[in-house]
Amino acid sequence: MTLRFLSITLFWIALAGFVAWDWSRSLPVDVLREPPLLAAGSGQAASGGHCSLAR
Amino acid sequence: MALLAFFVLLVWFVALRQAVLFAVGIGMGAALAGARFGFTTGWRQLVEDRDPRGTVGQLLLLGLAATLSMPLLASYPELQAALGPPSVSLVLGAFVFGLAMQISDGCGSGTLYKAGLGVPLNMGILPLFALGSFLGSAHLDRWLALGEVAPVSIVQSWGAGAALAGTWVALIAIGVGVRLWAGWGRAWIARRWVWGAIALAVLAALNLAIAGQPWGVVYGFGLWAAKLAQASGSFDAAGNVFWSQAGNAQRLSQSLLLDVTSITNIGILGGALWIAARRGVASARPLTGRQWLIGLVAGFVLGYSSRLAFGCNIGAMLSGISTGSLHGWIWMPMAFAGTLIGVRVRRHFNF
Numbered sequence: 001m002t003l004r005f006l007s008i009t010l011f012w013i014a015l016a017g018f019v020a021w022d023w024s025r026s027l028p029v030d031v032l033r034e035p036p037l038l039a040a041g042s043g044q045a046a047s048g049g050h051c052s053l054a055r
Numbered sequence: 056m057a058l059l060a061f062f063v064l065l066v067w068f069v070a071l072r073q074a075v076l077f078a079v080g081i082g083m084g085a086a087l088a089g090a091r092f093g094f095t096t097g098w099r100q101l102v103e104d105r106d107p108r109g110t111v112g113q114l115l116l117l118g119l120a121a122t123l124s125m126p127l128l129a130s131y132p133e134l135q136a137a138l139g140p141p142s143v144s145l146v147l148g149a150f151v152f153g154l155a156m157q158i159s160d161g162c163g164s165g166t167l168y169k170a171g172l173g174v175p176l177n178m179g180i181l182p183l184f185a186l187g188s189f190l191g192s193a194h195l196d197r198w199l200a201l202g203e204v205a206p207v208s209i210v211q212s213w214g215a216g217a218a219l220a221g222t223w224v225a226l227i228a229i230g231v232g233v234r235l236w237a238g239w240g241r242a243w244i245a246r247r248w249v250w251g252a253i254a255l256a257v258l259a260a261l262n263l264a265i266a267g268q269p270w271g272v273v274y275g276f277g278l279w280a281a282k283l284a285q286a287s288g289s290f291d292a293a294g295n296v297f298w299s300q301a302g303n304a305q306r307l308s309q310s311l312l313l314d315v316t317s318i319t320n321i322g323i324l325g326g327a328l329w330i331a332a333r334r335g336v337a338s339a340r341p342l343t344g345r346q347w348l349i350g351l352v353a354g355f356v357l358g359y360s361s362r363l364a365f366g367c368n369i370g371a372m373l374s375g376i377s378t379g380s381l382h383g384w385i386w387m388p389m390a391f392a393g394t395l396i397g398v399r400v401r402r403h404f405n406f
Contacts, residue, residue, distance in 0.1 A: 019321070041133075042267075049315075050274055051369075052139035052380065052382070
């Protein structure tokens with residue numbers, strides 16, 4: 001196993017571990033209240049975070 | 056196979072929308088890595104080699120994305136543009152970002168797709184980019200106190216048709232300037248930049264229509280580091296101006312799989328990994344210890360400055376300009392000015 005392959009594997013293990021850790025400590029997802037598939041035409045304002053947010 | 060399994064998990068345990076956004080992210084990663092659509096490289100080639108192909112490809116992307124996005128914004132009022140406030144922090148942040156991205160050889164999207172391709176420096180930069188993004192957002196109120204005006208939407212001010220025409224006129228004017236700098240005899244476009252621009256413009260518009268907001272990269276990184284900082288007990292989100300805002304506080308408490316920026320970021324990594332699996336991992340020149348240190352510091356600065364600038368090349372330049380935000384038009388020349396310094400620093404350290 002090359003060092004390069006090992007570093008790539010560790011990178012993905014770390015990312016998967018972080019997502020799993022976050023899932024375990026976050027509020028449960030209410031799948032019955034999922035957002036509309038398409039925001040355009042839904043009438044619901046976007047609620048996500050974005051880099052352009054100042055506050 | 057792993058990407059498909061993650062898609063199914065998202066459908067089952069999170070939301071269909073998030074699964075579709077993950078697929079859009081995979082497309083973005085595949086387009087960025089497949090076309091080697093590097094914003095950093097395109098600018099560097101223009102400055103150092105007078106090669107205009109990358110920059111012209113980027114201008115094409117901006118125009119196509121605006122052509123798709125501005126009518127969407129005008130037709131569906133629930134969709135949001137990437138509106139950042141023109142401010143001192145924007146000017147400083149964009150300049151520093153443009154400088155640092157030449158040293159780290161990757162902007163926001165570039166760091167992501169190169170990490171997905173398995174480039175060691177970019178994999179190492181990613182956590183520091185996240186830390187910088189988090190700290191930048193945590194300090195943002197102090198930077199904004201230096202001076203800001205309200206965000207300006209060109210679409211709202213002029214109407215979608217005039218805003219789109221004005222955008223194309225400005226982009227063509229920049230293109231003419233690029234041609235004058237490069238010389239009329241140079242090849243001005245390459246196939247990979249064209250198909251990359253078309254694919255990314257379509258995917259950016261899809262992101263807008265599905266998520267209700269433009270494509271972004273940096274917010275997701277900052278959120279990830281903020282979650283870690285909060286969990287470690289070293290950061291009190293309730294006492295911070297930015298992270299105590301209702302929307303940000305909610306995203307801190309819920310799974311990152313519900314955050315639209317995080318899910319496309321993971322998709323971009325996955326899309327680039329898919330390209331690496333097909334073509335083999337990207338070649339990377341071994342770096343010295345000093346180059347590693349400088350590259351990692353530059354990665355941290357990238358994250359910090361991108362929050363001050365209200366986005367990176369994606370959130371501020373592509374999404375800002377294509378959705379008619381004035382801050383995108385301030386970001387681009389400031390970041391390019393930073394790049395003029397950055398390419399020299401890059402040469403100095405023999406990257």
